Amino acid sequence: MMIHRRLLELAGRVWWPMTVCVLMGLIVSGTYIAQALLVAQALTELFEGSADGAIRYLSFALIFIVLRTGVIWVREVVTTWAGGLIRARLRDRLVAALADLGPAYLSHARAGAAQATLTDGVDGLDPYYSRYLPQVVVTVLVPTALVAWMFTLNTTIAWVLLICIVLVLTVPRLQDLKLMATGKQRWQAYTDLSADYLEAMQGITTLRSFGAAERRRDTLEERSHTLYQDTMAELKLSLTESGMTALLVQTGTSAAVVLAAVAVGRGEGGASLMFLVLLIAFECFRPVRDLGKAWHAGYLGITAVDGITALLSAKPTVADSGTSLAPWKAGTPPTITFEDVQFSYPGARTPALQRLDLTIRAGRTTAIVGRSGAGKSTLVSLLGRTHDPDVGSILFDGMDIRELRIEELRASLAVVNQHTYLFNISVRENLRLGAVDASEQQVEHACRMAQADEFIRELPQGYETVLDEGGKSLSGGQRQRLALARAILRNAPVLILDEATSHVDTAGEFEIVQALKGVREGRTCLMIAHRLSTIAEADDIVVLDDGCIVQQGAAVDLRGRPGPLVDLLNSQEVRV
Numbered sequence: 001m002m003i004h005r006r007l008l009e010l011a012g013r014v015w016w017p018m019t020v021c022v023l024m025g026l027i028v029s030g031t032y033i034a035q036a037l038l039v040a041q042a043l044t045e046l047f048e049g050s051a052d053g054a055i056r057y058l059s060f061a062l063i064f065i066v067l068r069t070g071v072i073w074v075r076e077v078v079t080t081w082a083g084g085l086i087r088a089r090l091r092d093r094l095v096a097a098l099a100d101l102g103p104a105y106l107s108h109a110r111a112g113a114a115q116a117t118l119t120d121g122v123d124g125l126d127p128y129y130s131r132y133l134p135q136v137v138v139t140v141l142v143p144t145a146l147v148a149w150m151f152t153l154n155t156t157i158a159w160v161l162l163i164c165i166v167l168v169l170t171v172p173r174l175q176d177l178k179l180m181a182t183g184k185q186r187w188q189a190y191t192d193l194s195a196d197y198l199e200a201m202q203g204i205t206t207l208r209s210f211g212a213a214e215r216r217r218d219t220l221e222e223r224s225h226t227l228y229q230d231t232m233a234e235l236k237l238s239l240t241e242s243g244m245t246a247l248l249v250q251t252g253t254s255a256a257v258v259l260a261a262v263a264v265g266r267g268e269g270g271a272s273l274m275f276l277v278l279l280i281a282f283e284c285f286r287p288v289r290d291l292g293k294a295w296h297a298g299y300l301g302i303t304a305v306d307g308i309t310a311l312l313s314a315k316p317t318v319a320d321s322g323t324s325l326a327p328w329k330a331g332t333p334p335t336i337t338f339e340d341v342q343f344s345y346p347g348a349r350t351p352a353l354q355r356l357d358l359t360i361r362a363g364r365t366t367a368i369v370g371r372s373g374a375g376k377s378t379l380v381s382l383l384g385r386t387h388d389p390d391v392g393s394i395l396f397d398g399m400d401i402r403e404l405r406i407e408e409l410r411a412s413l414a415v416v417n418q419h420t421y422l423f424n425i426s427v428r429e430n431l432r433l434g435a436v437d438a439s440e441q442q443v444e445h446a447c448r449m450a451q452a453d454e455f456i457r458e459l460p461q462g463y464e465t466v467l468d469e470g471g472k473s474l475s476g477g478q479r480q481r482l483a484l485a486r487a488i489l490r491n492a493p494v495l496i497l498d499e500a501t502s503h504v505d506t507a508g509e510f511e512i513v514q515a516l517k518g519v520r521e522g523r524t525c526l527m528i529a530h531r532l533s534t535i536a537e538a539d540d541i542v543v544l545d546d547g548c549i550v551q552q553g554a555a556v557d558l559r560g561r562p563g564p565l566v567d568l569l570n571s572q573e574v575r576v
């Protein structure tokens with residue numbers, strides 16, 4: 001029996017569907033035992049020359065066979081239902097854990113591996129909980145009860161059965177450590193391969209354009225072959241275990257029957273003892289054999305447990321320990337202050353932001369500019385607490401953002417990133433992602449402001465058009481316009497535009513920037529920009545270099561004055 005401590009802890013959340021599975025298992029075993037007793041009695045009657053008695057008992061046995069057919073059907077329905085419930089609960093928990101961990105976790109974990117854990121790992125756990133663990137309980141209770149009863153009939157036979165049951169439950173387990181090691185190795189190879197395949201699919205355009213698709217395919221084939229070898233090694237061990245179990249079951253049953261024959265020969269019991277032992281010994285081992293089958297079904301879950309526990313026990317990069325609510329809203333936006341903020345990415349040699357002091361005025365637009373790698377996106381990501389500063393603090397109207405509940409903080413921000421993700425749902429649903437209650441008029445108004453309404457109406461089903469995964473059927477500029485509309489709908493007091501118009505052509509950008517004037521009103525707006533046309537709309541400009549502020553001030557003062565901003569523009573890092 002393989003009981004995994006961590007999996008048992010997790011089972012606490014799904015104990016009642018499992019209890020139902022145990023009860024169904026016990027009822028099925030009860031029908032087998034009743035049938036065995038009746039058949040033993042029928043054979044005894046037949047042996048004693050009473051055909052009528054035998055037929056009577058066999059008829060009763062038939063009732064139990066029919067009853068069991070129904071019970072097994074119900075058990076399968078219940079097990080499937082319990083399995084579905086277990087999967088849903090575990091997945092909810094894992095998805096919630098992933099959401100808490102956020103992008104910081106996925107930036108170093110491979111997406112394909114996390115996905116394999118969420119899908120195949122959880123699928124593997126379902127039979128562990130819905131079939132294997134309930135069968136463990138049945139295997140402990142049923143043979144114990146039968147052997148205890150056997151002690152009242154014949155002590156020697158009872159001892160032999162007891163020893164054989166203990167052996168059959170323990171001897172094959174000697175291989176378990178080895179089996180677990182191979183299993184974990186196979187699971188690791190499996191998740192690695194899943195991650196490789198996902199990466200290859202996502203990067204297929206790049207692989208093809210660099211003529212690297214063939215080479216990548218060869219690597220994947222090699223890894224796939226390693227996985228096949230790991231699976232075969234695991235299967236070999238597992239089959240050896242099954243063989244050992246079968247051998248011990250046969251030995252136990254035969255030994256009990258031989259002993260019963262000897263007892264009958266010595267006159268220590270009648271033919272009924274012989275038949276009873278034959279059938280009850282069989283029933284003693286039935287749960288053990290079923291446990292073997294359930295083990296093969298639930299084994300994948302045990303090998304996946306490392307991935308699942310790693311995900312569940314991973315610590316979010318920031319603690320959601322704040323309790324305050326956000327008092328500001330659109331119309332009364334906050335002033336944002338960075339006080340002596342320093343931050344390094346885990347493992348990085350140099351800080352991405354160094355001792356930064358910055359005030360972003362409430363209701364104004366501040367442009368953050370700087371060369372690639374200067375720290376612009378990092379500064380913005382600290383606002384949403386993807387990470388917390390190593391030193392210093394970020395304040396909204398004087399309140400440290402760590403004092404706020406994360407949910408409250410994030411509800412105060414509307415962010416448009418350079419890389420927008422659109423889901424495989426309708427345009428309207430995508431737009432309502434952050435504002436589920438937005439009316440049709442509000443959705444369309446936001447789209448008009450983001451210059452998206454016109455192209456949406458030209459789509460086959462307009463706002464109801466279901467987009468391809470990632471919004472692949474749209475151009476980069478169209479995706480960004482939708483992301484802008486989504487942010488406008490969110491109606492948050494802080495608007496963050498991280499190169500939000502980088503995929504839009506200059507004419508399109510001009511229109512959006514003009515339209516966004518109205519949106520920026522009443523909001524504290526941060527713009528990371530590469531184009532002069534975007535910066536031109538800012539009230540303040542902050543120039544970053546190597547994680548430090550090298551120039552800042554009101555836009556009217558900085559533009560045209562010699563200094564880092566002008567150097568940056570001249571170096572064409574900022575496109576005009």
Ligand SMILES: Nc1ncnc2c1ncn2[C@@H]1O[C@H](COP(=O)(O)OP(=O)(O)OP(=O)(O)O)[C@@H](O)[C@H]1O
Pocket residue numbers: 107345346348352370371372373374375376377378379
């Ligand atoms: N997830 C990460 N892990 C480790 N280092 C990172 C990570 N993201 C960014 N960095 C590093 O932090 C520094 C600042 O990066 P950041 O993305 O903030 O720059 P940026 O100014 O936004 O650049 P760009 O204009 O190219 O987007 C860079 O040196 C970068 O290599």
